[in-house]
Amino acid sequence: MKDDHRLKLKEITLGGYKSIHPDGQRVEFGDITVLLGANGSGKSNLVSFFKMLNVITNKGLQTYIEKQGSTDALLYYGAKKTDKIEFSVALESERTSTCYKAKLVHGMPDRLFFAGERITFQESGVKQPQEFFIEDGKREAGLPDDKNPKSRALFCALAGIRAYHFHDTSDTAKIKGNGYIDDCRFLHSDAGNLAAFLRVMKNDSAQQRYYERIIRHIRKVMTQFKEFDLESLPGNDNYTRLNWYDTASDYLFGAHQISDGSLRFMALSALLLQPPVMLPSVIVLDEPELGLHPVAIAELAGMIKTASAHCQVVVATQSTRLVDEFHASELVVVEWDENNHGTVFKRLNEEDLADWLARYSLSELWEKNVLGGRP
Ligand SMILES: Nc1ncnc2c1ncn2[C@@H]1O[C@H](COP(=O)(O)OP(=O)(O)OP(=O)(O)O)[C@@H](O)[C@H]1O
Numbered sequence: 001m002k003d004d005h006r007l008k009l010k011e012i013t014l015g016g017y018k019s020i021h022p023d024g025q026r027v028e029f030g031d032i033t034v035l036l037g038a039n040g041s042g043k044s045n046l047v048s049f050f051k052m053l054n055v056i057t058n059k060g061l062q063t064y065i066e067k068q069g070s071t072d073a074l075l076y077y078g079a080k081k082t083d084k085i086e087f088s089v090a091l092e093s094e095r096t097s098t099c100y101k102a103k104l105v106h107g108m109p110d111r112l113f114f115a116g117e118r119i120t121f122q123e124s125g126v127k128q129p130q131e132f133f134i135e136d137g138k139r140e141a142g143l144p145d146d147k148n149p150k151s152r153a154l155f156c157a158l159a160g161i162r163a164y165h166f167h168d169t170s171d172t173a174k175i176k177g178n179g180y181i182d183d184c185r186f187l188h189s190d191a192g193n194l195a196a197f198l199r200v201m202k203n204d205s206a207q208q209r210y211y212e213r214i215i216r217h218i219r220k221v222m223t224q225f226k227e228f229d230l231e232s233l234p235g236n237d238n239y240t241r242l243n244w245y246d247t248a249s250d251y252l253f254g255a256h257q258i259s260d261g262s263l264r265f266m267a268l269s270a271l272l273l274q275p276p277v278m279l280p281s282v283i284v285l286d287e288p289e290l291g292l293h294p295v296a297i298a299e300l301a302g303m304i305k306t307a308s309a310h311c312q313v314v315v316a317t318q319s320t321r322l323v324d325e326f327h328a329s330e331l332v333v334v335e336w337d338e339n340n341h342g343t344v345f346k347r348l349n350e351e352d353l354a355d356w357l358a359r360y361s362l363s364e365l366w367e368k369n370v371l372g373g374r375p
């Protein structure tokens with residue numbers, strides 16, 4: 001059953017950000033939104049906007065800019081060409097629609113400042129929307145400090161949008177190291193606390209069935225996998241790590257002995273199959289298919305569908321295998337458009353495509369360049 005009283009992400013308009021022209025682009029979101037496009041088309045740029053949005057809700061924009069090295073990395077063709085990023089994020093529930101709008105204006109010394117930050121709120125059956133303005137010129141967003149209950153609801157929904165990236169499976173990746181056992185409230189964006197996150201699920205009687213569901217899914221793609229050993233470390237009670245057993249012996253394997261694809265799949269299953277009450281409001285994944293076997297990709301699609309009953313999922317992908325698991329109405333084709341001098345986002349028109357869809361799979365149509373989004 002869907003929890004449709006929640007505020008859902010409906011639409012983002014964005015301009016002046018990375019490859020997106022200052023005139024702006026609009027992207028609509030559903031329960032599942034699959035961003036499909038060629039290399040360099042702008043999929044990860046949109047994913048990075050979600051990360052920046054999360055940073056904004058944590059009042060960490062200035063530190064984030066410092067980490068980028070310069071505002072040039074964020075502004076469309078740099079600060080010499082573009083002086084502001086403009087965005088609006090619209091959310092909707094059954095009874096209300098609400099929107100957060102802001103401009104990030106370039107100023108010295110190479111900083112972005114908030115301007116025109118405002119919240120609109122519309123209740124169904126009420127003609128006039130309410131609008132709340134937040135003071136201009138701040139280095140960090142005013143929304144997190146706004147005590148208005150309507151702003152609080154919007155803030156909570158925006159703060160619940162999370163982007164995840166499980167690509168780092170190198171020997172120094174956090175996911176393979178020791179993790180503090182209490183660091184288990186939510187899964188980190190790099191799954192660095194996966195062991196602690198799974199441990200609390202395993203040991204809590206109310207959550208155990210979700211832990212077991214995760215284990216069942218891992219076994220489907222890594223058949224020799226039996227169970228995690230998430231006990232605290234000998235001599236270091238506050239820490240745990242991702243140790244595991246296979247079905248063949250009682251040899252204790254360490255996280256460094258899990259294959260890269262299996263480790264990513266473990267993180268994806270923990271994220272997507274965690275207890276529904278713990279899910280973020282929106283999960284954003286960039287190329288989650290990386291290094292996965294076709295069987296694991298089909299499982300991944302199933303897990304995305306399971307999670308989408310309780311939270312929205314946005315997936316940027318290049319995988320024809322993954323795309324074929326979804327419906328044309330869930331696809332957004334991402335293209336770098338010469339006329340627009342930047343990234344454009346297009347929803348498919350199912351009526352126009354009906355004849356094609358009757359004869360071909362979505363990936364075949366993509367490969368034939370019927371959908372666009374090809375190099
Ligand atoms: N500040 C910027 N201004 C203008 N264009 C930019 C800026 N930053 C990045 N780009 C453009 O965005 C492209 C990268 O886009 P992105 O990383 O989103 O691609 P992608 O669709 O995720 O591709 P892949 O499938 O290879 O991951 C760069 O090649 C560049 O053309």
Ligand SMILES: [Mg+2]
Pocket residue numbers: 043044045286
């Ligand atoms: Mg990318």
